[in-house]
Amino acid sequence: MQTQQVKHLVWFRNDLRVNDNAVLANAAKNTESLLAIYCLDPRHFETDKFGFKKTEKFRAKFLLETLENLQENLKMHGISLLVIQGKPENIIPEICNTYGVETVFFQKEWTQEERNVETQLSKNLNASTKLQSVFDQFLYHPHDIGLTFKEIPQVFTVFRKHVEKQSQVRRTVEIPIFSKENLVNDNRAIPTLRDLGFEEFETHPNSAFPFKGGETEALNRLNNYFFETKKLGVYKKTRNGLIGTDYSSKFSAWLANGSISARTIYWAIKTFEKEQFKNDSTYWLIFELIWRDYFKYVSLKHGDDIFxxxxxxxxxxxxxxxxxxxxxxxxxxxxxxxxxxxxxxxxxxxxxxxxxxxxxxxxxxxxxxxxxxxxxxxxxxxxxxxxxxxxxxxxxxxxxxxxxxxxxxxxxxxxxxxxxxxxxxxxxxxxxxxx
CATH class of the missing domain: 1.10.579.10 (DNA Cyclobutane Dipyrimidine Photolyase, subunit A, domain 3)
Incomplete structure (x- = not known):
């Protein structure tokens, strides 16, 4: 039986969502055949030089929940997601050879470990397979801020005032739905916590973050925190709290692995301000998203000096x-x-x-x-x-x-x-x- 041919491959990294995913949107252009992959890199579960496992059980479980949800959401768009244990630079060339992939699309990263993987991947791929990456983890896109990375200010307030005055937040992007015929015949299961070397566990009853991983959960949280409870409206007053789920937005974990984009949150805040009210609290969540951007730009400016x-x-x-x-x-x-x-x-x-x-x-x-x-x-x-x-x-x-x-x-x-x-x-x- 002949293997289905796929023109474009999306390599998911920390952009584990369907909505407002520029990588996915780019890959979906000019093709009727699209496949997605996520590699559970064993290096992410090794012990570091200080004696800590790089990823402990909490984030590992959250990641697996996220991948299960991503696989479901992609399937509804007619796109298959393969989740495979192994190093991306080894796994991806195999998948490209199997399916005849012409281009691999992925989110651009710039810290050392991620760059090393990209370099090795490029060496391992056939010359006929192209790599295409885009920045997609910012509120204010690097092409829109009117600054080179060397010009990023050393003080946050200077950066914030500049981007607020000089830049616009891009609109979110839509992802087309493919024919179900695009789905590939690959029935391998998503690895379990045990496969990653952990025991199953229950969330602690006192946890301030009892939520599950995944884009669906992230969007549900946004809807609840903004529009159902209107807790966004008191965010600035409660954000220094210590107990419970609602003293802060709790978006950070979903933002970190890309289950929700900063742009999605920003435009939801703008909708809230239009439909409900605008105050210091609604602005303050945008302020915090700009802080998140700032640390990414500091990293782009200074490279591995941050370590x-x-x-x-x-x-x-x-x-x-x-x-x-x-x-x-x-x-x-x-x-x-x-x-x-x-x-x-x-x-x-x-x-x-x-x-x-x-x-x-x-x-x-x-x-x-x-x-x-x-x-x-x-x-x-x-x-x-x-x-x-x-x-x-x-x-x-x-x-x-x-x-x-x-x-x-x-x-x-x-x-x-x-x-x-x-x-x-x-x-x-x-x-x-x-x-």
Whole structure:
């Protein structure tokens, strides 16, 4: 039996959605045959140089849920998604040879590990197979901001004012529906958590992020947070909360793996402002999306310096590597109850509030003076919403080697009294954690 021929292949990375996917839209042009692939790269589940698994169970489960949903949503568009364990540079050439693929479309990345994969993939492909990538993880597209990457300002406020004045957010793109005849005959199952080396587990009952992965869940959350409960309208007042699902939008995990685009959120905010009301809170969520953009542009400007101990400022501090202090921080047994509560939440749920992250990072880097990259690597391992640019950008910022040259140290006890005045959050995790 002859294998079906496919002209274009979409290689999904951190753009795991059908709606407003520029890569998918580009690949769907001028073809009647389209196939999609996601590679579960074994390197993403290996142990890093600091001793942490690069992807722990929380994000692994969220990813698998996302892939199941993506496969279903693509199928409704007449597109098959293959989910295969293996290195992309090895798997994709095999698929291209099997189906006679002419062009591989994918989202452009620029950090080192992703670049290395692309380079090797290019070497392994037949000369007749082309690669085509596009930027598609921004609110403000790089072609629209009127700045070269070298011109990205060192201060966020300067960047924000520039893009707000000089740029427009692009409209979302539509994806055509293909004939069901486009679906390929490949019945392999999506790998399980056990296949990735994890045991099945239940979400912790106290989790502030009890949501599932996937575009459908992301869009449901957007509709609920914006239009059903109108919680968007009080976002600025509640965003420093610590307990529950609704103190913040909780979009970060879906944004991180691309289950929803920043543009989709932006235009939904604009619809809310038109149909309901406009206030500081509706703007503040856009403000946070611009922060997310900014860290991506900082990464584009400075390249792999964001992973260096001296950061982008080349600031030389004395950093320590005391195993005892690192383990106390990880296990929530430091001298600071507020830090401990936040670290226990992270350990048991894979999530932590923005307020918590700032405090535990400051305590790690500025109070204990531990190598901030160790803290960043632990966050990478545990966080459901890990995003390389935001994670390392924020850690550099707090450690004093990033975009904020002020050498600030958080007063943890003052922070606790301001944001957890009755100790409710600390009691929730210090007394009631299920071990």
């Amino acid at each position: 260096k101990i001296d950061g982008i400022l080349n600031t030389d501090y004395d950093w320590y590597h005391h195993e005892k202090d690192i383990n106390k921080w990880i296990n929530g047994t430091t001298a600071e109850p507020f830090v401990n509560a936040n670290m226990l939440e992270l350990k048991h749920t894979g999530f932590m509030s923005n307020r918590g992250r700032q405090n535990v990072a400051s305590y790690f880097a500025k109070t204990l003076k531990l190598d901030w990259r160790i803290g960043a690597a632990y966050f990478e391992s545990l966080l459901l919403d890990y995003d390389v640019h935001s994670n390392y950008g924020n850690w550099m910022y707090v450690a004093g080697v990033g975009n904020d040259p002020r050498d600030r140290v958080f007063n943890i006890q003052l922070q606790a009294s301001n944001y957890d005045p009755n100790g409710k959050y600390q009691r929730l995790w210090l007394q009631n954690t299920l071990f």
